[in-house]
Amino acid sequence: MSKLPNWRELATGGIVPKGGNSDEKDVSGWRTYRPIHDKQKCINCLRCWIFCPDSAIQAKDGKITGIDYKHCKGCGICAAECPKKVTAITMKLESEIKKD
């Protein structure tokens, strides 16, 4: 707590006084389920990249390269949007992953 600004140092009105700051925020702790991407199964249709509400699906040159787990909240939309015949993304309980 001691590193946080005191009330005199904070911008007033509860604002965040600069743009682009959501990139700095680690929301990985919000996740109950973690999406696991299987590169072997993936057909790079990019549906998950289009639908992810947090821009957490990483892609380069038309191919899925991975998932940004700092910003993924585990909503599961990527897994739901992945074509049924493909199922390249599966949701796993964070608690079970940590046990592994």
Place this chain on the structure above:
Amino acid sequence: MAKFESLTGNDAAAHALRQCKPDVAAAYPITPQTELMHKFAEFVANGKVDTEVILVESEHSAMSAAIGSSAAGARTFTATSANGLALMWEVVYIAASNRLPIVMPEVNRALSGPINIHCDHSDSMGCRDSGWIQLFCENGQEAYDTVIQAFRISENPKVLLPTMICFDGFIISHTNEPVAMLKDEAVSQFVGVYKPDRALLDVENPYTFGPLDLPEWYFEHKRQQVEAMRNSFEVIESVGAEFGKLSGRPYGLMDGYRMEDAEVVLVALGSTCGTARVAVDVAREQGVKAGLLKLRAFRPFPIKQLRQALSKAKVVGVFDRSISFGIEGGPLFHEVRSSLYGGKQPVIPFVYGLGGRDIRVEQIAEAFKTLQQVGKSGAMDRDVEFIGLRD
């Protein structure tokens, strides 16, 4: 010599708003505020002011639109009464905590139920902890003058809090009185152009407005609101003094009548103070050393100044035009008695005028007599006395 117009309190406030040239107004009609917005909309329709008027579907939307507009950097006002204010409740708090200098004439009306459209202060008192500055007016002239000062107070960088201009429904809002208006240019110059430090429409300096404020942050933001309220004392006084130089009508946090040697003092808000001045004279003729302390600023509540003003009083009566159930006396009484903590004079609660019940000179003069007796007996605790109630 000032030129007087015959105006209702609503018309006077509407003229003041026109002269302050707001960028945006968002409002929904409710008695007794309706006539104010009606008049203002007429000014807009006739090209007297180029405010963008947003017609919304409820008071909750009115305040929400005002918040968006103010955050965008526009000088913004809304106006309401009673249940309209109650419907706004959630966003009334948000306007204050987001530090938006919105100005709102609040035409006092009793909260339902049973449904009633006439004056009492239950509506304003309900949001006394919302973080708004609340200034009470005695008559149409004060409503006019206070609207003009409100923009200066709210927009001061040391304050940045919204201001509610409270004036009594029908008694002030619908009664024609002589009102001395300032020239348009004089008001324009006094109020100035609103230049916010930060505005959402400033795309060069983006920021996040209204984000989630979790336990590590929320408390500090509340402390900042406390500081803004503390700063507002000085700003209300300096703006009131500057307004006095311009108009000949200086304003402060409170105003006394025959207080110099007063031993039996009444504290009250709003239009009743006009009646109470006459009652002070009547009580004086009857041998009571009576005085009136009219409180203008209810939020921020001027504890030190009030204590100073009442230091010589032997007994203090507090007139509440609203009620707090489950405790004796209304909100004004509790603040006044708390301010006088440690003092030896009895502080006595009265409740009057609920739902627009008339208050008369002789009733207040009678209250002065009651107070004098209580003062002699030295009784500190006394149940609330209801004035004008069929008992």
